[in-house]
Amino acid sequence: MSDSRQSPQRSFSPILALALVIVCAALAFLLFRFVFQSSNQPDQSTQFVSGAAATPVLTKQGAVTPPSTESPSETPIPAATEVVFLGTPVYVSPVPTHAAGPTARFDRVLPLEQWLTFSDEKVGYSIKYPSDWYLETASPEMRERGICCSTSIYSYDPKDPNLEALGKEGKWPSNYVAVHFAVADLRATVPSLAFEPNESMCNWVHRIRKFDETDNVVQEHEMTISNAPACFQAITAPKIRPLAVIDIRKDENIVLTIFYPYKAVGALEQSIEQMLATFEFIK
Structure with missing residues (x-):
């Protein structure tokens, strides 16, 4: 009797494992899709140095309609604000350039x-x-x-x-x-x-x-x-x-x-x- 009760559990374990694998794969695909869409947001006007610590900044999605003469009730409402993590801006000093002076003349000797x-x-x-x-x-x-x-x-x-x-x-x-x-x-x-x-x-x-x-x-x-x-x-x-x-x-x-x-x-x-x-x- 004990042997006949254990055999259904052995046949059920692979099925349960396969189901868990399918669920995990689906979750991983959704997570990857979300991350990929987030990384393809429009670039900001400010450039950042890669590798800097991440800092949350607020950005607005959706186009912003320029001012118009219509009533406020007809003005489009911008999309909801979400948090996007960007690198903390780091100031990089420009490389100084030297403006070369004139070269001495070699067609004549100065007085x-x-x-x-x-x-x-x-x-x-x-x-x-x-x-x-x-x-x-x-x-x-x-x-x-x-x-x-x-x-x-x-x-x-x-x-x-x-x-x-x-x-x-x-x-x-x-x-x-x-x-x-x-x-x-x-x-x-x-x-x-x-x-x-x-x-x-x-x-x-x-x-x-x-x-x-x-x-x-x-x-x-x-x-x-x-x-x-x-x-x-x-x-x-x-x-x-x-x-x-x-x-x-x-x-x-x-x-x-x-x-x-x-x-x-x-x-x-x-x-x-x-x-x-x-x-x-x-x-």
């Missing part, structure tokens, strides 16, 4: 009365440069180091974002010229950089400057700038512009190095030559 004067009181030198060039100085933190690029003068706006992109590709504009001034304080560096008795500047340069095998010094000579001994070198190397380097010995401790493109385009080379002619130590 000297239109030039500006830069004086480095810390190192003790001054130099004039055309007013349509750009001057940048290193931060005080960098200048406290033994060797740093303290001053740069550009024919092109150095903050132009297009210039940076071209530089990464090695496609510098033909009218881009930069003159850099680097200061070496030998007291803050290794002792081997100190001058030997009666040592010429070019001998000192050869002793302390290490060249790669691909570097080629195409020109070199001793010279004098502002009554100070100096060494001029023109260097060529693969993948870089020919470079002119002038090392000036101010005293037993300070060496000022000026480097710039060798044989620049057009009047830019004349501007550089006139700049160097105005260089002088002021203390």
Whole structure:
């Protein structure tokens, strides 16, 4: 008797499970349809950043009829208001854009009365440069180091974002010229950089400057700038512009190095030559 009573329950269990599956599937379909319809509501005028916390805001469904001359009783009644969850708006500051300044002219040299004067009181030198060039100085933190690029003068706006992109590709504009001034304080560096008795500047340069095998010094000579001994070198190397380097010995401790493109385009080379002619130590 007990066996005959249990057999109907075994045959009924699959039927009950199948019915529950059908009911759950129907509920899931209705839920999915509701969610899909909610996600396809018209976009709001305000844009939001994805991933922000959800905040309930009130929106109205249905078209809004513009004002008319009809009586209030004939005006359509908007649909009921419902709650829709949207992302909390997050303010994103715009990326600042730099308006590039004009590029220095390379078809003629500006008259000297239109030039500006830069004086480095810390190192003790001054130099004039055309007013349509750009001057940048290193931060005080960098200048406290033994060797740093303290001053740069550009024919092109150095903050132009297009210039940076071209530089990464090695496609510098033909009218881009930069003159850099680097200061070496030998007291803050290794002792081997100190001058030997009666040592010429070019001998000192050869002793302390290490060249790669691909570097080629195409020109070199001793010279004098502002009554100070100096060494001029023109260097060529693969993948870089020919470079002119002038090392000036101010005293037993300070060496000022000026480097710039060798044989620049057009009047830019004349501007550089006139700049160097105005260089002088002021203390």
